Amino acid sequence: MGLKGGSQAMLAIRNISKKLPDGRLLFKDISFEVKKGEFIGVLGESGVGKTVLLRCINGLTKPDVGEVVLNGDGEPQRINGKKGKELRAIRRKIGMIFQGSILVKRLSVLENVLLGKLGWISTARSVFYGFTDEEVSEALQSLNRVGIQSLAHRRAETLSGGEMQRVAIARTIFQKPHLLLADEPVSNLDPKNTEIVLDFLKPLTQDMAIIGVFHSPNLVAQYCTRAIGMKNGAIVYDGSPHLSEEDLRAIYGGGNFYSS
Amino acid sequence: MMKRYKNLLLFSGILSPLIVGSSLLCRVDLMALVRGIPRATELIIRMFPPAWGTFPDLVRPALETVQIAFVGTAIGAFVSFLIGLMAAHNIHSRRLLRQTTRTLLSAERALPDLIVVLFFVAIVGLGPFPGVMALALGSIGMLGKLFADSIEEVDPKPLESMAAIGATKVQMIRYALLPQVIPALIAHTLYRFEVNIRMSVFLGVVGAGGIGYNLVTALRLLKYQEAMAVIITILILVTLCEKLSEISRKAIIGNELLK
Numbered sequence: 001m002g003l004k005g006g007s008q009a010m011l012a013i014r015n016i017s018k019k020l021p022d023g024r025l026l027f028k029d030i031s032f033e034v035k036k037g038e039f040i041g042v043l044g045e046s047g048v049g050k051t052v053l054l055r056c057i058n059g060l061t062k063p064d065v066g067e068v069v070l071n072g073d074g075e076p077q078r079i080n081g082k083k084g085k086e087l088r089a090i091r092r093k094i095g096m097i098f099q100g101s102i103l104v105k106r107l108s109v110l111e112n113v114l115l116g117k118l119g120w121i122s123t124a125r126s127v128f129y130g131f132t133d134e135e136v137s138e139a140l141q142s143l144n145r146v147g148i149q150s151l152a153h154r155r156a157e158t159l160s161g162g163e164m165q166r167v168a169i170a171r172t173i174f175q176k177p178h179l180l181l182a183d184e185p186v187s188n189l190d191p192k193n194t195e196i197v198l199d200f201l202k203p204l205t206q207d208m209a210i211i212g213v214f215h216s217p218n219l220v221a222q223y224c225t226r227a228i229g230m231k232n233g234a235i236v237y238d239g240s241p242h243l244s245e246e247d248l249r250a251i252y253g254g255g256n257f258y259s260s
Numbered sequence: 261m262m263k264r265y266k267n268l269l270l271f272s273g274i275l276s277p278l279i280v281g282s283s284l285l286c287r288v289d290l291m292a293l294v295r296g297i298p299r300a301t302e303l304i305i306r307m308f309p310p311a312w313g314t315f316p317d318l319v320r321p322a323l324e325t326v327q328i329a330f331v332g333t334a335i336g337a338f339v340s341f342l343i344g345l346m347a348a349h350n351i352h353s354r355r356l357l358r359q360t361t362r363t364l365l366s367a368e369r370a371l372p373d374l375i376v377v378l379f380f381v382a383i384v385g386l387g388p389f390p391g392v393m394a395l396a397l398g399s400i401g402m403l404g405k406l407f408a409d410s411i412e413e414v415d416p417k418p419l420e421s422m423a424a425i426g427a428t429k430v431q432m433i434r435y436a437l438l439p440q441v442i443p444a445l446i447a448h449t450l451y452r453f454e455v456n457i458r459m460s461v462f463l464g465v466v467g468a469g470g471i472g473y474n475l476v477t478a479l480r481l482l483k484y485q486e487a488m489a490v491i492i493t494i495l496i497l498v499t500l501c502e503k504l505s506e507i508s509r510k511a512i513i514g515n516e517l518l519k
Binding site: 048058060087089090091092093094095096097098100101102103104105106113115116118119120121123127151175177181205 | 382415417418420421423424425426427428430431434435436439440442
Protein backbone atom coordinates (compact mmCIF):
# COMPACT_ATOMS: atom_id res chain seq x y z
CA MET A 1 0.00 0.00 0.00
CA GLY A 2 1.71 3.20 -1.11
CA LEU A 3 1.01 6.85 -0.58
CA LYS A 4 -0.76 7.08 -3.93
CA GLY A 5 -4.12 5.56 -4.74
CA GLY A 6 -7.54 5.56 -3.13
CA SER A 7 -6.78 4.35 0.38
CA GLN A 8 -4.12 6.92 1.18
CA ALA A 9 -2.01 6.46 4.26
CA MET A 10 -2.16 9.34 6.75
CA LEU A 11 1.29 8.47 8.03
CA ALA A 12 4.07 6.33 6.64
CA ILE A 13 6.98 5.19 8.78
CA ARG A 14 9.76 3.71 6.67
CA ASN A 15 12.69 1.71 7.97
CA ILE A 16 13.42 3.81 11.01
CA SER A 17 16.15 2.70 13.40
CA LYS A 18 17.25 4.21 16.66
CA LYS A 19 20.32 3.60 18.79
CA LEU A 20 20.42 4.52 22.46
CA PRO A 21 23.07 7.05 23.60
CA ASP A 22 25.18 4.11 24.86
CA GLY A 23 25.25 2.63 21.35
CA ARG A 24 22.85 -0.22 22.05
CA LEU A 25 20.28 -0.73 19.30
CA LEU A 26 16.77 0.16 20.51
CA PHE A 27 14.88 -0.77 17.36
CA LYS A 28 15.72 -1.41 13.74
CA ASP A 29 13.92 -1.15 10.42
CA ILE A 30 10.51 -0.30 11.81
CA SER A 31 7.98 0.32 9.05
CA PHE A 32 4.23 0.69 9.07
CA GLU A 33 1.49 2.88 7.67
CA VAL A 34 -1.47 4.46 9.36
CA LYS A 35 -4.77 5.41 7.78
CA LYS A 36 -7.28 8.01 8.89
CA GLY A 37 -9.79 6.51 11.31
CA GLU A 38 -7.39 3.95 12.68
CA PHE A 39 -6.80 3.65 16.41
CA ILE A 40 -3.54 1.76 16.81
CA GLY A 41 -2.53 0.30 20.14
CA VAL A 42 1.21 -0.27 20.52
CA LEU A 43 2.09 -3.05 22.95
CA GLY A 44 5.41 -4.29 24.25
CA GLU A 45 7.51 -4.75 27.34
CA SER A 46 8.83 -1.71 29.22
CA GLY A 47 12.01 -0.42 27.59
CA VAL A 48 11.26 -1.91 24.20
CA GLY A 49 11.12 1.56 22.64
CA LYS A 50 7.39 2.26 22.32
CA THR A 51 7.72 5.81 23.65
CA VAL A 52 10.80 6.53 21.55
CA LEU A 53 8.97 5.24 18.46
CA LEU A 54 6.13 7.66 19.20
CA ARG A 55 8.59 10.52 19.71
CA CYS A 56 10.32 9.72 16.43
CA ILE A 57 7.03 10.36 14.65
CA ASN A 58 6.82 14.05 15.60
CA GLY A 59 10.57 14.58 15.75
CA LEU A 60 10.94 15.06 19.51
CA THR A 61 13.50 12.29 19.07
CA LYS A 62 15.39 11.98 15.82
CA PRO A 63 15.60 8.51 14.25
CA ASP A 64 19.11 7.52 13.12
CA VAL A 65 17.90 6.21 9.77
CA GLY A 66 14.64 6.01 7.90
CA GLU A 67 11.87 8.49 7.28
CA VAL A 68 8.53 9.55 8.65
CA VAL A 69 6.04 11.05 6.19
CA LEU A 70 2.80 12.76 7.18
CA ASN A 71 0.16 13.03 4.51
CA GLY A 72 -2.56 15.00 6.21
CA ASP A 73 -3.50 17.51 3.51
CA GLY A 74 -3.00 15.17 0.55
CA GLU A 75 0.54 16.47 0.19
CA PRO A 76 3.16 14.17 1.72
CA GLN A 77 5.55 15.96 4.07
CA ARG A 78 8.70 14.35 5.40
CA ILE A 79 9.07 15.11 9.10
CA ASN A 80 12.58 14.00 9.97
CA GLY A 81 15.36 16.32 8.87
CA LYS A 82 13.07 19.35 9.14
CA LYS A 83 13.97 22.22 11.45
CA GLY A 84 12.53 25.43 12.83
CA LYS A 85 9.53 26.84 11.00
CA GLU A 86 9.10 23.88 8.67
CA LEU A 87 9.18 21.42 11.54
CA ARG A 88 6.65 23.45 13.50
CA ALA A 89 4.36 23.64 10.47
CA ILE A 90 4.16 19.83 10.47
CA ARG A 91 4.02 19.40 14.21
CA ARG A 92 0.92 21.54 14.53
CA LYS A 93 -0.87 18.82 12.57
CA ILE A 94 0.15 16.17 15.10
CA GLY A 95 -1.36 16.13 18.58
CA MET A 96 0.30 14.58 21.60
CA ILE A 97 -0.84 13.39 25.01
CA PHE A 98 1.56 12.05 27.62
CA GLN A 99 1.27 9.81 30.61
CA GLY A 100 0.42 12.02 33.55
CA SER A 101 -0.49 15.58 32.80
CA ILE A 102 0.75 17.82 30.01
CA LEU A 103 -1.19 20.75 31.46
CA VAL A 104 0.31 23.97 32.77
CA LYS A 105 -0.97 23.62 36.33
CA ARG A 106 -1.15 27.32 37.16
CA LEU A 107 -3.15 28.26 34.07
CA SER A 108 -6.90 27.82 33.83
CA VAL A 109 -8.46 24.83 32.09
CA LEU A 110 -9.63 27.07 29.25
CA GLU A 111 -6.17 28.59 28.76
CA ASN A 112 -4.68 25.11 28.62
CA VAL A 113 -7.10 24.17 25.84
CA LEU A 114 -6.28 27.37 23.95
CA LEU A 115 -2.59 26.44 23.95
CA GLY A 116 -3.48 23.67 21.47
CA LYS A 117 -3.49 26.24 18.66
CA LEU A 118 -0.15 27.91 19.47
CA GLY A 119 1.39 26.21 16.45
CA TRP A 120 -1.03 28.13 14.22
CA ILE A 121 -0.57 31.51 15.86
CA SER A 122 2.33 33.91 15.36
CA THR A 123 4.62 34.47 18.33
CA ALA A 124 3.89 38.21 18.32
CA ARG A 125 0.11 37.69 18.40
CA SER A 126 0.25 35.05 21.15
CA VAL A 127 2.49 37.19 23.34
CA PHE A 128 1.01 40.67 22.84
CA TYR A 129 -2.62 40.05 21.97
CA GLY A 130 -3.68 36.59 23.04
CA PHE A 131 -6.58 34.60 21.67
CA THR A 132 -9.62 35.82 19.73
CA ASP A 133 -13.22 35.49 20.89
CA GLU A 134 -13.84 32.88 18.19
CA GLU A 135 -10.94 30.80 19.48
CA VAL A 136 -12.22 31.06 23.04
CA SER A 137 -15.72 29.92 22.11
CA GLU A 138 -14.28 27.09 20.03
CA ALA A 139 -12.12 26.01 22.99
CA LEU A 140 -15.23 26.04 25.21
CA GLN A 141 -16.99 23.80 22.68
CA SER A 142 -14.03 21.42 22.81
CA LEU A 143 -14.38 21.26 26.59
CA ASN A 144 -18.09 20.65 26.15
CA ARG A 145 -17.34 17.63 23.97
CA VAL A 146 -15.48 15.97 26.84
CA GLY A 147 -18.17 17.02 29.30
CA ILE A 148 -16.21 19.45 31.46
CA GLN A 149 -17.17 22.90 30.21
CA SER A 150 -18.16 23.74 33.77
CA LEU A 151 -14.49 23.46 34.83
CA ALA A 152 -13.30 25.98 32.20
CA HIS A 153 -12.23 28.65 34.67
CA ARG A 154 -10.75 26.39 37.32
CA ARG A 155 -6.99 26.25 37.71
CA ALA A 156 -5.66 23.08 36.09
CA GLU A 157 -3.89 22.03 39.31
CA THR A 158 -7.25 21.59 41.06
CA LEU A 159 -8.41 18.83 38.69
CA SER A 160 -8.26 15.08 39.18
CA GLY A 161 -6.04 12.90 36.98
CA GLY A 162 -8.99 11.80 34.86
CA GLU A 163 -10.21 15.38 34.41
CA MET A 164 -6.70 16.49 33.39
CA GLN A 165 -6.57 13.87 30.64
CA ARG A 166 -9.99 15.02 29.46
CA VAL A 167 -8.65 18.58 29.22
CA ALA A 168 -5.73 17.20 27.19
CA ILE A 169 -8.24 15.56 24.84
CA ALA A 170 -10.18 18.84 24.59
CA ARG A 171 -6.90 20.53 23.66
CA THR A 172 -6.40 17.97 20.90
CA ILE A 173 -9.97 18.51 19.63
CA PHE A 174 -9.26 22.26 19.55
CA GLN A 175 -5.92 21.72 17.80
CA LYS A 176 -7.59 19.60 15.05
CA PRO A 177 -4.54 17.49 14.16
CA HIS A 178 -4.49 14.74 11.54
CA LEU A 179 -2.74 12.40 13.90
CA LEU A 180 -2.74 12.01 17.67
CA LEU A 181 0.12 10.38 19.56
CA ALA A 182 -0.98 9.14 22.98
CA ASP A 183 1.81 7.87 25.21
CA GLU A 184 0.22 5.78 27.97
CA PRO A 185 -2.72 8.17 28.24
CA VAL A 186 -4.50 6.15 30.92
CA SER A 187 -1.73 4.35 32.77
CA ASN A 188 -2.10 6.35 35.99
CA LEU A 189 -5.89 6.34 36.04
CA ASP A 190 -8.29 4.09 37.91
CA PRO A 191 -10.48 1.69 35.83
CA LYS A 192 -13.49 3.99 35.84
CA ASN A 193 -11.54 7.04 34.65
CA THR A 194 -9.66 4.89 32.16
CA GLU A 195 -12.98 3.99 30.58
CA ILE A 196 -14.22 7.60 30.62
CA VAL A 197 -11.03 8.94 29.01
CA LEU A 198 -10.88 6.25 26.31
CA ASP A 199 -14.60 6.70 25.57
CA PHE A 200 -13.84 10.34 24.77
CA LEU A 201 -10.64 9.48 22.87
CA LYS A 202 -12.09 6.89 20.53
CA PRO A 203 -14.59 9.15 18.67
CA LEU A 204 -11.67 11.41 17.63
CA THR A 205 -10.82 8.80 14.99
CA GLN A 206 -13.64 10.28 12.89
CA ASP A 207 -11.28 13.14 12.03
CA MET A 208 -7.84 11.70 12.65
CA ALA A 209 -5.71 8.65 13.29
CA ILE A 210 -4.55 7.77 16.79
CA ILE A 211 -1.41 5.88 17.78
CA GLY A 212 -1.41 5.00 21.45
CA VAL A 213 0.97 3.15 23.73
CA PHE A 214 -0.85 0.82 26.12
CA HIS A 215 0.07 -1.68 28.79
CA SER A 216 -3.22 -3.53 28.78
CA PRO A 217 -4.09 -5.88 25.88
CA ASN A 218 -7.66 -5.78 27.21
CA LEU A 219 -7.96 -2.06 26.53
CA VAL A 220 -6.42 -2.48 23.07
CA ALA A 221 -8.97 -5.18 22.28
CA GLN A 222 -11.79 -3.01 23.60
CA TYR A 223 -10.92 0.33 21.97
CA CYS A 224 -8.36 -0.03 19.17
CA THR A 225 -8.88 -0.98 15.56
CA ARG A 226 -5.40 -2.42 15.20
CA ALA A 227 -2.56 -3.59 17.40
CA ILE A 228 1.20 -3.40 16.89
CA GLY A 229 3.47 -5.51 19.09
CA MET A 230 7.16 -4.75 19.62
CA LYS A 231 9.80 -7.14 20.86
CA ASN A 232 13.62 -7.02 20.70
CA GLY A 233 13.71 -3.90 18.53
CA ALA A 234 11.30 -5.12 15.88
CA ILE A 235 7.59 -5.28 15.14
CA VAL A 236 6.56 -8.87 15.88
CA TYR A 237 2.81 -8.37 15.55
CA ASP A 238 0.70 -6.10 13.34
CA GLY A 239 -2.97 -6.88 12.97
CA SER A 240 -6.27 -7.37 14.77
CA PRO A 241 -6.57 -5.75 18.20
CA HIS A 242 -7.90 -9.06 19.50
CA LEU A 243 -4.62 -10.83 20.15
CA SER A 244 -4.45 -14.53 20.88
CA GLU A 245 -2.54 -15.92 23.85
CA GLU A 246 0.06 -17.03 21.35
CA ASP A 247 0.42 -13.52 19.90
CA LEU A 248 0.87 -12.11 23.38
CA ARG A 249 3.51 -14.67 24.22
CA ALA A 250 5.41 -13.53 21.13
CA ILE A 251 5.31 -9.96 22.47
CA TYR A 252 5.78 -10.44 26.19
CA GLY A 253 7.20 -13.93 26.66
CA GLY A 254 5.37 -16.35 29.01
CA GLY A 255 2.37 -15.71 31.24
CA ASN A 256 -1.37 -15.27 31.10
CA PHE A 257 -2.33 -11.81 29.87
CA TYR A 258 -6.08 -11.58 29.66
CA SER A 259 -6.60 -12.41 33.32
CA SER A 260 -7.05 -9.65 35.91
CA MET B 261 38.00 4.40 67.62
CA MET B 262 40.34 6.82 65.87
CA LYS B 263 37.42 8.33 64.03
CA ARG B 264 35.97 9.56 67.28
CA TYR B 265 39.05 11.57 68.04
CA LYS B 266 39.37 12.91 64.55
CA ASN B 267 37.19 15.95 65.20
CA LEU B 268 38.98 16.68 68.47
CA LEU B 269 42.37 16.41 66.80
CA LEU B 270 41.20 18.56 63.95
CA PHE B 271 40.08 21.27 66.33
CA SER B 272 42.98 21.23 68.80
CA GLY B 273 45.68 20.58 66.22
CA ILE B 274 44.71 22.81 63.33
CA LEU B 275 41.75 25.06 64.00
CA SER B 276 42.71 26.53 67.38
CA PRO B 277 46.31 27.50 66.43
CA LEU B 278 44.83 29.15 63.34
CA ILE B 279 42.30 31.15 65.37
CA VAL B 280 44.77 32.15 68.08
CA GLY B 281 47.52 32.99 65.58
CA SER B 282 45.22 35.10 63.43
CA SER B 283 43.86 36.95 66.47
CA LEU B 284 47.36 37.90 67.56
CA LEU B 285 48.22 39.09 64.07
CA CYS B 286 45.03 41.19 63.96
CA ARG B 287 45.94 42.60 67.37
CA VAL B 288 42.65 41.53 68.90
CA ASP B 289 42.62 43.37 72.22
CA LEU B 290 39.43 43.05 74.28
CA MET B 291 40.82 45.52 76.81
CA ALA B 292 40.83 48.21 74.15
CA LEU B 293 37.06 47.79 73.97
CA VAL B 294 36.76 48.21 77.72
CA ARG B 295 39.04 51.26 77.69
CA GLY B 296 36.84 52.69 74.94
CA ILE B 297 33.65 52.62 77.02
CA PRO B 298 33.94 56.23 78.31
CA ARG B 299 34.50 57.51 74.79
CA ALA B 300 31.56 55.49 73.48
CA THR B 301 29.34 56.87 76.22
CA GLU B 302 30.42 60.38 75.42
CA LEU B 303 29.72 59.89 71.72
CA ILE B 304 26.25 58.52 72.39
CA ILE B 305 25.47 61.34 74.81
CA ARG B 306 26.53 63.87 72.18
CA MET B 307 24.11 62.23 69.73
CA PHE B 308 21.14 63.07 71.95
CA PRO B 309 18.76 64.61 71.58
CA PRO B 310 18.61 63.81 67.85
CA ALA B 311 18.25 66.87 65.66
CA TRP B 312 14.53 66.38 64.91
CA GLY B 313 14.53 69.57 62.91
CA THR B 314 16.58 68.00 60.11
CA PHE B 315 13.93 65.33 59.33
CA PRO B 316 12.21 67.40 56.59
CA ASP B 317 15.57 67.63 54.80
CA LEU B 318 16.02 63.86 55.03
CA VAL B 319 12.81 62.96 53.19
CA ARG B 320 14.23 63.53 49.73
CA PRO B 321 17.50 61.58 50.25
CA ALA B 322 15.52 58.80 51.94
CA LEU B 323 13.20 58.58 48.94
CA GLU B 324 16.21 58.59 46.65
CA THR B 325 17.64 55.62 48.55
CA VAL B 326 14.39 53.68 48.01
CA GLN B 327 14.24 54.69 44.36
CA ILE B 328 17.83 53.55 43.73
CA ALA B 329 17.07 50.16 45.32
CA PHE B 330 13.77 49.87 43.42
CA VAL B 331 15.14 50.71 39.97
CA GLY B 332 18.33 48.71 40.55
CA THR B 333 16.34 45.64 41.60
CA ALA B 334 13.90 46.00 38.69
CA ILE B 335 16.65 46.27 36.06
CA GLY B 336 18.57 43.46 37.77
CA ALA B 337 15.54 41.16 37.86
CA PHE B 338 14.67 41.75 34.21
CA VAL B 339 18.20 41.06 32.98
CA SER B 340 18.45 38.12 35.38
CA PHE B 341 15.41 36.46 33.78
CA LEU B 342 17.05 36.62 30.34
CA ILE B 343 20.33 35.38 31.79
CA GLY B 344 18.49 32.66 33.74
CA LEU B 345 17.07 31.42 30.43
CA MET B 346 20.58 31.33 28.97
CA ALA B 347 21.90 29.37 31.95
CA ALA B 348 19.09 26.78 32.17
CA HIS B 349 19.65 23.37 30.57
CA ASN B 350 15.95 22.79 29.86
CA ILE B 351 15.65 25.91 27.69
CA HIS B 352 18.33 25.29 25.08
CA SER B 353 21.00 22.72 24.36
CA ARG B 354 24.01 24.98 23.72
CA ARG B 355 26.30 23.73 26.44
CA LEU B 356 29.04 26.30 25.90
CA LEU B 357 26.65 29.24 26.25
CA ARG B 358 25.22 27.71 29.43
CA GLN B 359 28.59 27.12 31.05
CA THR B 360 29.93 30.54 30.07
CA THR B 361 26.86 32.21 31.57
CA ARG B 362 27.13 30.22 34.80
CA THR B 363 30.85 31.01 35.09
CA LEU B 364 30.25 34.74 34.57
CA LEU B 365 27.50 34.66 37.19
CA SER B 366 29.72 33.10 39.83
CA ALA B 367 32.51 35.52 38.91
CA GLU B 368 30.10 38.40 39.56
CA ARG B 369 29.11 36.88 42.90
CA ALA B 370 32.78 36.61 43.86
CA LEU B 371 33.16 40.33 43.23
CA PRO B 372 32.37 42.31 46.43
CA ASP B 373 29.42 44.67 45.89
CA LEU B 374 31.52 47.57 47.18
CA ILE B 375 34.04 47.10 44.37
CA VAL B 376 31.18 47.13 41.85
CA VAL B 377 29.92 50.43 43.28
CA LEU B 378 33.37 52.02 43.19
CA PHE B 379 33.80 50.81 39.61
CA PHE B 380 30.56 52.50 38.50
CA VAL B 381 31.35 55.68 40.44
CA ALA B 382 34.68 55.73 38.61
CA ILE B 383 33.12 55.37 35.15
CA VAL B 384 29.89 57.42 35.38
CA GLY B 385 30.72 59.79 38.22
CA LEU B 386 28.90 60.59 41.48
CA GLY B 387 25.11 60.60 41.97
CA PRO B 388 22.31 58.03 42.05
CA PHE B 389 22.96 56.55 38.59
CA PRO B 390 26.16 54.63 39.47
CA GLY B 391 24.25 53.34 42.51
CA VAL B 392 21.44 52.01 40.34
CA MET B 393 23.91 50.34 38.01
CA ALA B 394 25.89 48.80 40.87
CA LEU B 395 22.76 47.37 42.50
CA ALA B 396 21.50 46.06 39.15
CA LEU B 397 24.78 44.29 38.41
CA GLY B 398 25.09 43.07 42.00
CA SER B 399 21.56 41.63 41.80
CA ILE B 400 22.28 39.77 38.58
CA GLY B 401 24.99 37.60 40.10
CA MET B 402 22.58 36.23 42.67
CA LEU B 403 19.20 36.47 40.90
CA GLY B 404 20.59 35.10 37.62
CA LYS B 405 21.65 31.92 39.37
CA LEU B 406 18.48 31.59 41.48
CA PHE B 407 16.28 32.23 38.42
CA ALA B 408 18.21 29.67 36.36
CA ASP B 409 17.80 27.07 39.11
CA SER B 410 14.08 27.81 39.42
CA ILE B 411 13.67 27.54 35.65
CA GLU B 412 15.43 24.17 35.66
CA GLU B 413 13.07 22.86 38.33
CA VAL B 414 9.83 23.27 36.34
CA ASP B 415 7.73 20.33 35.22
CA PRO B 416 9.15 19.57 31.73
CA LYS B 417 6.00 17.92 30.35
CA PRO B 418 4.00 21.08 29.57
CA LEU B 419 7.03 22.56 27.80
CA GLU B 420 7.67 19.46 25.74
CA SER B 421 4.01 19.00 24.92
CA MET B 422 3.99 22.48 23.45
CA ALA B 423 7.12 21.86 21.41
CA ALA B 424 5.37 18.71 20.19
CA ILE B 425 2.46 20.64 18.70
CA GLY B 426 4.53 23.31 16.96
CA ALA B 427 4.82 26.15 19.46
CA THR B 428 7.81 28.50 19.15
CA LYS B 429 10.35 28.86 21.94
CA VAL B 430 9.01 32.27 22.94
CA GLN B 431 5.48 30.84 23.13
CA MET B 432 6.71 27.99 25.29
CA ILE B 433 8.45 30.42 27.64
CA ARG B 434 5.42 32.70 27.80
CA TYR B 435 2.74 30.05 28.32
CA ALA B 436 4.42 27.00 29.89
CA LEU B 437 7.49 28.32 31.68
CA LEU B 438 6.49 31.73 33.03
CA PRO B 439 3.30 30.57 34.79
CA GLN B 440 5.29 27.85 36.51
CA VAL B 441 8.22 30.00 37.70
CA ILE B 442 6.63 33.35 38.43
CA PRO B 443 6.02 32.74 42.18
CA ALA B 444 9.66 31.77 42.70
CA LEU B 445 10.89 34.73 40.61
CA ILE B 446 8.83 37.18 42.67
CA ALA B 447 10.00 35.67 45.96
CA HIS B 448 13.68 35.87 44.95
CA THR B 449 13.28 39.42 43.63
CA LEU B 450 11.61 40.67 46.83
CA TYR B 451 14.36 39.12 48.92
CA ARG B 452 16.97 40.84 46.77
CA PHE B 453 15.07 44.12 47.12
CA GLU B 454 15.52 43.87 50.90
CA VAL B 455 19.26 43.29 50.44
CA ASN B 456 19.42 46.19 47.97
CA ILE B 457 17.71 48.62 50.36
CA ARG B 458 20.54 48.08 52.87
CA MET B 459 23.13 48.28 50.09
CA SER B 460 21.49 51.47 48.85
CA VAL B 461 21.85 53.13 52.28
CA PHE B 462 25.51 52.34 52.11
CA LEU B 463 25.87 53.64 48.55
CA GLY B 464 25.63 57.25 49.74
CA VAL B 465 28.72 56.72 51.87
CA VAL B 466 30.83 56.33 48.74
CA GLY B 467 29.02 59.12 46.92
CA ALA B 468 26.49 57.14 44.88
CA GLY B 469 23.36 58.97 46.01
CA GLY B 470 20.82 58.57 48.78
CA ILE B 471 20.67 59.04 52.53
CA GLY B 472 24.04 57.47 53.29
CA TYR B 473 25.65 60.69 52.10
CA ASN B 474 23.85 62.70 54.80
CA LEU B 475 25.20 60.33 57.45
CA VAL B 476 28.79 60.68 56.29
CA THR B 477 28.50 64.46 56.03
CA ALA B 478 27.02 64.81 59.52
CA LEU B 479 29.75 62.63 61.03
CA ARG B 480 32.51 64.46 59.21
CA LEU B 481 31.24 67.82 60.42
CA LEU B 482 30.99 66.31 63.94
CA LYS B 483 27.24 67.07 63.99
CA TYR B 484 26.38 64.00 66.02
CA GLN B 485 22.79 64.99 66.76
CA GLU B 486 22.11 65.26 63.03
CA ALA B 487 23.84 61.90 62.49
CA MET B 488 21.47 60.33 65.00
CA ALA B 489 18.49 61.75 63.13
CA VAL B 490 19.83 60.13 59.94
CA ILE B 491 20.33 56.79 61.69
CA ILE B 492 16.75 56.82 62.99
CA THR B 493 15.49 57.67 59.51
CA ILE B 494 17.48 54.75 58.08
CA LEU B 495 16.07 52.35 60.69
CA ILE B 496 12.50 53.42 59.88
CA LEU B 497 13.20 53.24 56.15
CA VAL B 498 14.68 49.74 56.18
CA THR B 499 11.97 48.38 58.48
CA LEU B 500 9.20 49.90 56.35
CA CYS B 501 10.66 48.46 53.14
CA GLU B 502 10.98 45.01 54.66
CA LYS B 503 7.39 45.11 55.87
CA LEU B 504 6.28 46.28 52.44
CA SER B 505 8.19 43.46 50.79
CA GLU B 506 6.64 40.93 53.17
CA ILE B 507 3.13 42.23 52.55
CA SER B 508 3.52 42.15 48.76
CA ARG B 509 5.01 38.67 48.93
CA LYS B 510 1.93 37.46 50.78
CA ALA B 511 -0.46 39.37 48.53
CA ILE B 512 1.07 38.17 45.25
CA ILE B 513 2.11 34.60 45.93
CA GLY B 514 0.49 33.74 49.25
CA ASN B 515 1.36 30.34 50.57
CA GLU B 516 1.86 28.90 47.13
CA LEU B 517 5.53 28.06 47.64
CA LEU B 518 4.70 26.05 50.70
CA LYS B 519 2.70 23.53 48.70
